Amino acid sequence: MKVITQINRLLGAEVLPLAGALILVVAAFSLATPLFLTIANFSSMAFQLPVLGLLTLAMMVPILSGGLNLAIIYTANISGLTLAAILIAFGGPDAGIGAFALGVVAALLVGALSGMVMGLVIAYIGAHPILVSLAMMIFLRGLGEFLTRGSDISGFPDFMAPIGHGLFFGVPVPLFIFLAAAILWHVMLRRSRHGFSVFMIGSNIEASEYSGVPTRRTLTLIYTISGIICAAAGILMAARFNSVRVGHGEALLLVTVLACFLGGLDPFGGFGRVIPVVLALMILQALSSGLNLIGANQHLSTAVWGLFLIAVMAIRRAAGHLSIFARGRG
Template identity: 50%
Template sequence: MSFPKDRKILRLVVILLALVGGFALFLGKGFFSGANLQSIAFQLPELGILTLAMMIAMITGGINLSIIAAANMSGIATAWVLTSFMVGSPVSIVVALLSGVVVSLCIGVINGVLVAYVGVSAILATLGTMTLVEGISVLLTQGSVISGFPSGFLFIGNGMIYGIPLPLVIFLFCALVMGVLLERTPFGVYSSMIGSNSKAAEFSGVPVKKVLVSVYVLSGLLAGIASIIMISRFNSARAGYASSYLLVTVLASVLGGVNPDGGFGRVGGVVLALIILQVISSGLNLLGLSSHLGLALWGAILIAVMVLPLLSGKNRSE
C-alpha cells in the first residue's frame, strides 16, 4: 500500500470529520438523532450500489452511462412479474428478483461485447445502450408507474435486521465483495492493468476482452441489485427513476479516489465519499437550506480534492 493512496483516504476522513463537526455545532444533537441517522442509512444504499457499478467500469478506463437505464429496466421487469403472476407468493418474489437480475445482466453483456469485441468506445457504447433501454422502458410502460407490490418484497427496501436497515446490509455486503474482488483477486489486478494501459496488459497475457465483458456484466448486476432496493423502497417502478443519480455516481467515484483515466480505485475511498455526500445532503436539509446548495458544495469538494494534491506537488517541486 503506497503512501499517496493512504493520503487520499486520510483526506476523505478529515473532510468527513470536519463536516460532521460543523453540522453538529450548528444542529446539536439533532444531527445525531436516530431519525436522521436512519434516514441516511436508508438513502445511501441504492446510490452506493450504483456508484460501485460506475466505479468498476471507470477502473478499466471506461464508463457505464447505462447503469440508471439498466436499473429502471430491471425494476420494470421485476415489477411486472410481481404484479402479474401468483401475486404475493414467495415464488413470485423469487422469480421477480431473478427476472430483474437477468435483464440487468443481459444489458451488461451487450455493453461488454460492444466495448471488448466490437471495439466501440465505452462512452458511446453505453450511451447507445442507455438510449435504447430507456426507449424500450418507456414503450413498455407508456410512461406509467407499476406499483402495488407484496409486503414480503417491500421488506427488502424498508425492513430492519437487528435495528440495521436491510438496504444498508445489502450495500455493505456488495462493497465487501467488490473490495475483495478488486484488491484480492486476479480480476482486480487485471482490471487495473487494463485501465493503466490495455495494450501493455494484453502483451502481459491478460485476457483483456474477457475481463472487460466481465466488468460490464458485474456493473449490470450491481445496477440490478440497486433497482431491487429502489423499487422496493418506493413501492413502484417506472422508466424515469433516479435519473439525477448518473452524474452523482461519477462524482462519488472520483471523489473517492478512482482515477478518471482508469487504473486505480478503492472501494473504501468510494464508501467514504458516499458518506460525505450523504452527510452534506442531510445536514443542509436539517438546516432548511436549498438542496441546490448541496450540489454546489459537492462540486466544490470534488474540485478541492482534485486540485489540492496538484498544488502540493507543484510546491514540493519548486
C-alpha cells in the same frame, strides 16, 4: 508515523483525509442544527445511502478499467421494471415468494445482459465506453418509457417491504446489502485474478494484451458485473419506494461519478480502492442530509455536489503539479 503508513498501505492514502473531511462535515452540521446528531437523522441516512452506494460500485469498476458506464441508472430501472412486471403478472400484492424469486432472477439477468452487450461492443468492436454506454442509456430509457408510457408501476407484496425498510439488530437491511456488496468488491479487486486484470487494463490496455491478460474477456465481464449490481440497486429501489418508474434516481448519475473521484479513483483508470469510495459516499450523504435539515432547497445539494466535483479535480490537478515540482527540486 508507522501507524499512518500502515493505514495508507492497507486502506489507501485517501482514507485519513476523507475521514477528516467527514468529521468536519458532521461537526459543521451538528453546530448548524440540533437535528443532525439524532438517531432519526442517522437512520434516514443509513436507508438512503445503499441505493447510491450500489450504483457507485456499478460505476467504480468501469472507471478503474479506464471506461465509464453512463447507463447505470436506466439499467437499474429496467431491471426493476422487469421485477415489477413479473410480480404484477402473478397477482401484484398477492404474488408469492416464488414469483418474487423469479422476478429477482429475471431482473439480474436483464441487468447482466445490458452490461454484457456494452462490454462486448467495447471489447470486440473497439467503440469508446462513453459512446456505447450513452447509446445503451438512451435505448433503455426509450424502452422503459415505451413499456410503461411514462407512468409508475406499483402494488407489490408486503413481504418486499423489509428489504427496503426493515431493520436487522437495529441496522437497516439495505445497509447490510450495500456493505456486503462493498466487501465483495474489495475482495474481488484486491484478491482475484479478475481484479488484477481490471487494474492492468486501466493502467495500459496495450501492455496488458502483450502480458497475456485476457483484455476482451475482462472488459466484457467488467460491464456484465456492473449491470448485475445495477439490477440489485433496481430491486432495492422497488422495495424501498414500493413502485418502479423509468426516471427513478436520474440525479444520482453525477453523484456516483463524484463519489468515485472524491474517493481517489484515477479518472483515466488503473488506480482506486473501495474503502475511500465508501467514505466519500458517507461525506456526500452527510452533506445532502445536512443541507436538507437546515432548510436548503433540494436542488442546492446537486449544485454543491457539482462544485465538489470541480474542486476535487482542481485540487488533484494542483497536487499532481506540486508533486512533479517537488521531485524536480529534489
